[in-house]
Amino acid sequence: MPKVRFLPLDVEVDVPEGTVILDAALDNNIKIDHNCGGNCACSTCHVIVEQGFDSLNEMSEDEEDMLDEAEGLTDHSRLACQCKVTEDLVVLIPEKSSEWDDDDTF
């Protein structure tokens, strides 16, 4: 089973191959924002894949468009709900600026 290490928490989890990164996190009580529920319609699940980036499935045009909206975009940025784990990964969950003015209950 591939392992995913989530930073900055430094927590490593085993996940079944083919699991999307967002589910790998949520199933292990690791928080990644996902305002659209994993439907590639927001950019809140933006993560930076520090290791294993090349093993991920190709980015769709929709993902590219949504990622453009993400804050702190890097060459290794992906939407956590759109990429599947096939090999060991190291994934950085960026800190969000608190620009949301709705009543987020964390």
Ligand code: FES
């Ligand atoms: S949760 Fe909205 S795009 Fe991933």
